[in-house]
Amino acid sequence: MIDCTRYRQAMLAQPHDADPELREHRASxxxxxxxxxxxxxxxxxxxxxLRVAVADAVVPLRxxxxxxxxxxxxxxxxxxxxxxxxxxxxxxxxxxxRSSLAADVVTHMxxxxxxxxxxxxxxxxxxxxxxxxDSHLRLAAGTGLVSYAASCHFRGHQVPHLVIQTEGGPxxxxxxxxxxxxxxxxxxxxxxxGVIVPVAGHGSLAVLTRGPATDFGTxxxxxxxxxxxxxxxxxxxxxxx
Amino acid sequence: MKDQVGGNHKRxxxxxxxxxxxxxxxxxxxxLSRDRALAEDVVQETMLxxxxxQDSLLDEAAAKPWFLTxxxxxxARSFERKRxxxxxxDELVAxxxxxxxxxxxxxxAELRAALFKLPDEYREPLVLQVLMxxxxxxxxxxxxLSGAAVLTRLFxxxxxxxTLCGEDTSLDPES
Numbered sequence: 001m002i003d004c005t006r007y008r009q010a011m012l013a014q015p016h017d018a019d020p021e022l023r024e025h026r027a028s029x030x031x032x033x034x035x036x037x038x039x040x041x042x043x044x045x046x047x048x049x050l051r052v053a054v055a056d057a058v059v060p061l062r063x064x065x066x067x068x069x070x071x072x073x074x075x076x077x078x079x080x081x082x083x084x085x086x087x088x089x090x091x092x093x094x095x096x097x098r099s100s101l102a103a104d105v106v107t108h109m110x111x112x113x114x115x116x117x118x119x120x121x122x123x124x125x126x127x128x129x130x131x132x133x134d135s136h137l138r139l140a141a142g143t144g145l146v147s148y149a150a151s152c153h154f155r156g157h158q159v160p161h162l163v164i165q166t167e168g169g170p171x172x173x174x175x176x177x178x179x180x181x182x183x184x185x186x187x188x189x190x191x192x193x194g195v196i197v198p199v200a201g202h203g204s205l206a207v208l209t210r211g212p213a214t215d216f217g218t219x220x221x222x223x224x225x226x227x228x229x230x231x232x233x234x235x236x237x238x239x240x241x
Numbered sequence: 242m243k244d245q246v247g248g249n250h251k252r253x254x255x256x257x258x259x260x261x262x263x264x265x266x267x268x269x270x271x272x273l274s275r276d277r278a279l280a281e282d283v284v285q286e287t288m289l290x291x292x293x294x295q296d297s298l299l300d301e302a303a304a305k306p307w308f309l310t311x312x313x314x315x316x317a318r319s320f321e322r323k324r325x326x327x328x329x330x331d332e333l334v335a336x337x338x339x340x341x342x343x344x345x346x347x348x349x350a351e352l353r354a355a356l357f358k359l360p361d362e363y364r365e366p367l368v369l370q371v372l373m374x375x376x377x378x379x380x381x382x383x384x385x386l387s388g389a390a391v392l393t394r395l396f397x398x399x400x401x402x403x404t405l406c407g408e409d410t411s412l413d414p415e416s
Contacts, residue, residue, distance in 0.1 A: 004414075005414045005415075008412065008413060008414045009396055009414050010392075012395070012396045012399045012400060012413070012414070013377075013392040013393075013395040013396040013399075014370075014377065014392070014395065015399075031412060032412075034412065035412040035413075038408070038409065038412070039399075042399075042403060042406075042408055043371070045348060045349060045352055046352060046367075046371055046402070047371055047372075048349055049349045049352040049353050049356065050268065050272065050356070050368060050371055050372040051268065051372065052268055052271060052353070107261070110261055110262075110264070110265065113265070113372070113373060113374035116374065117374075190257075190261050191302070
């Protein structure tokens, strides 16, 4: 059995470590539970702090003379042309307002790799409630362990981005109240497999996993389980003040 | 004709790969260099080198660590070529203020400023772990360290960062 010092040292190095010995110690020690809650709150801020806005940092959209200090070589002219094309395409890609919804969801996932950890540590209840409240919904029991909750900027709106731990691994859910889907859509892009399902009167729900291990049937089952546990706290057809 | 189609396909795949990885690569380069302009240059140069060396990327699933290795080498090269003037951290923070202060919350801006103050040997593994989602073994491989050394650096990084941010560290272990 490890002691408090060893536990806290391990957690400061790997806050999402799911080692059973650590879990056991945490369950038996109120002080280390408090320490963990504080640490995970700090960690959540750290994750957001590191994700600086790339749009502010993108390479200019037109070719420029590379700095001499970086030793641009003549023989690379062709490759340079190609990369400029990539950069331009990348810039445009960032700026396209209404590309495929599935592609945008996948792009968003790539910006939050830290959300995919397998863990048994639930997100703080208060943080989860804050995220859900902004979208006028709450989750009934039976959703599963929610390990990550963030209110993310997506297509001009703040949307809930949740990660639910399932037997097959972490599953990401985005509640897209402003995105209306006509029918369910399956997608398998850039290492992410998922579904977007319509939600009557409330836009749509995107549910996805990373890697090819999970089949679409399981993902759709998860999507319907989450849908069943969503309780809308505001009628979207009601007049707004 | 067949060669041209194959070449176009190869190029399209490479462009797609660059597009999907570029946001994280820029962020990594930014935290590595603490200089937005240098980060942009390093990522641009990295893509050039990656294009030239793409045949050595055998598995696209391993593209991220492959690009990160090139970025780290490129960053080291830029230091070899350029004699950097020693700059006070507060000046660095002030110089990159628009980016650091683009946070919607004051405490995020403070956290970013504190990250600037972390020694390189602590900041880099922390960024690899938290931003890039690397495991301890992957960080160790990338930095040429033992797993134990990586864990020690991660522990010290968070400990220093929490102190710099004025967090309640009363429950933190001494060492």
